[in-house]
């Protein structure tokens with residue numbers, strides 16, 4: 176009798192494309208800004224020689240512990256607890272870089288967003304599919320929970336966040352419904368938040384193909400707001416580019432259009448491509464990057480079918496110029 180293997184806690188997305196487009200010379204220096212469960216890390220390390228070094232950064236203690244369980248016995252691998260936007264002034268990082276990667280990184284990876292582990296753990300409160308406390312913090316040791324964040328909003332500021340971070344067109348009535356539920360003591364769990372959304376956009380009894388749950392956009396927006404996911408993304412990417420050695424590459428995987436827009440615009444600007452209004456001679460913008468496959472990479476049909484969370488992913492890769 177065969178026993179089914181347990182479902183993996185997170186399947187690395189666009190893995191082959193990452194492996195194909197990141198340079199891994201002898202004695203590679205690799206920085207992973209979103210280590211997660213170390214799926215990309217494991218595959219990259221398998222292609223690196225004994226003199227290589229891999230630094231994985233994550234702000235989620237549970238993810239770091241699982242990555243360490245997986246890769247901690249590899250002497251080339253180290254983990255740092257930090258939000259990647261705070262990395263560039265972190266003394267432990269600066270010391271590590273000074274001793275281990277003084278001439279910069281060959282490869283930097285940022286696989287943005289949440290892991291399947293975070294979504295599946297009901298107690299983390301990320302998903303409307305699991306009943307849990309309204310938390311949604313990637314680092315559960317710092318900052319307000321989703322419930323505390325919502326309690327600090329007005330109708331208007333909540334609606335603005337739902338619109339800006341979730342592209343939710345019904346942001347105003349949904350914000351009112353959420354704050355009404357809070358006032359009436361009916362907002363403590365993820366299901367409560369989803370139910371507040373369904374009072375405005377009813378859920379279809381049988382999910383039609385291509386139709387997402389009406390709570391998807393609200394959950395995305397609250398999660399982005401609680402974790403400040405977009406606020407310093409452009410600055411982080413620019414710092415990452417500065418940390419590459421000439422010929423080194425930055426690979427960024429994003430999972431929704433808001434995130435991808437910031438990645439695309441930042442990389443294009445650093446590649447000297449002007450997207451703003453009016454005319455500006457291209458040479459007016461310094462060229463620090465070369466874009467690899469400017470449209471980016473999307474998952475193959477096979478990957479999207481095998482790992483549905485990968486469907487919305489897009490990988491962008493850029494190479495540091497001398």
Ligand SMILES: C[S@@+](CC[C@H](N)C(=O)[O-])C[C@H]1O[C@@H](n2cnc3c(N)ncnc32)[C@H](O)[C@@H]1O
Pocket residue numbers: 185186187188208209210211212213214215216232233234235238257258259260286287288289290313
């Ligand atoms: C999509 S998962 C990465 C999965 C990983 N590539 C793998 O194959 O296992 C994203 C991870 O990034 C972390 N993360 C998200 N934003 C972060 C930030 N600003 N700073 C540090 N870690 C962050 C999350 O906690 C999560 O573990």
